Amino acid sequence: MILESFGLEKYMDELTDIANYQLRIMKYEKPKTNEQTMMAPAHCDQNMMTLLYQDEVNGLEIQNKDGEWMNMKLSPSSFIVIIGECLSVWLNGRLSSPYHRVMMKGNEDRYSLGLFSTVREGYIVKVPTELVDEKNPMLFKPHDHEEFLKIFSSEMAKADFKSEVVVSRLKAYCSV
Numbered sequence: 391m392i393l394e395s396f397g398l399e400k401y402m403d404e405l406t407d408i409a410n411y412q413l414r415i416m417k418y419e420k421p422k423t424n425e426q427t428m429m430a431p432a433h434c435d436q437n438m439m440t441l442l443y444q445d446e447v448n449g450l451e452i453q454n455k456d457g458e459w460m461n462m463k464l465s466p467s468s469f470i471v472i473i474g475e476c477l478s479v480w481l482n483g484r485l486s487s488p489y490h491r492v493m494m495k496g497n498e499d500r501y502s503l504g505l506f507s508t509v510r511e512g513y514i515v516k517v518p519t520e521l522v523d524e525k526n527p528m529l530f531k532p533h534d535h536e537e538f539l540k541i542f543s544s545e546m547a548k549a550d551f552k553s554e555v556v557v558s559r560l561k562a563y564c565s566v
């Protein structure tokens with residue numbers, strides 16, 4: 391759908407071939423106090439795309455363009471699709487990657503299921519020429535996403551993750 395909307399259908403096979411998937415089940419234990427508690431700090435996903443499912447215990451919040459946090463109250467049969475920074479870069483910034491976090495209140499544990507798609511090692515993520523013209527200069531240099539992730543995870547391992555703002559790391563890494 392995204393590729394079609396930008397007239398980039400010819401990249402479908404290439405993006406399918408180079409995709410790597412990781413399925414993760416995440417458990418968030420109920421907060422220890424009655425206060426609204428941040429269980430996953432605000433961040434943008436660094437991968438291509440995330441397909442997310444949360445159980446009846448809500449908690450996912452997405453920031454809108456006005457900077458307000460919106461609680462995603464999804465029906466139990468809904469999935470949410472999150473554009474990752476890597477896809478945003480590949481699209482030369484045409485779509486942005488939403489800033490999101492997990493906030494919880496109450497006395498129930500929360501489970502979510504995420505299918506994270508990324509690109510395989512050695513693949514150079516490069517903005518398609520179709521998205522670059524005089525009005526739309528190339529915003530990002532080609533980059534090896536695995537190389538970026540290695541640097542990113544070592545930075546994250548050293549950082550105090552709870553207070554770290556994980557946003558636009560990739561864009562800073564490969565901006566022109």
Ligand SMILES: O=C(O)CCC(=O)C(=O)O
Nearest residue numbers: 416435444450492502504
């Ligand atoms: O559990 C959730 O709803 C969100 C998890 C998330 O944002 C992530 O793992 O990147």
Ligand SMILES: [Fe+2]
Nearest residue numbers: 433434435490
């Ligand atoms: Fe995320």
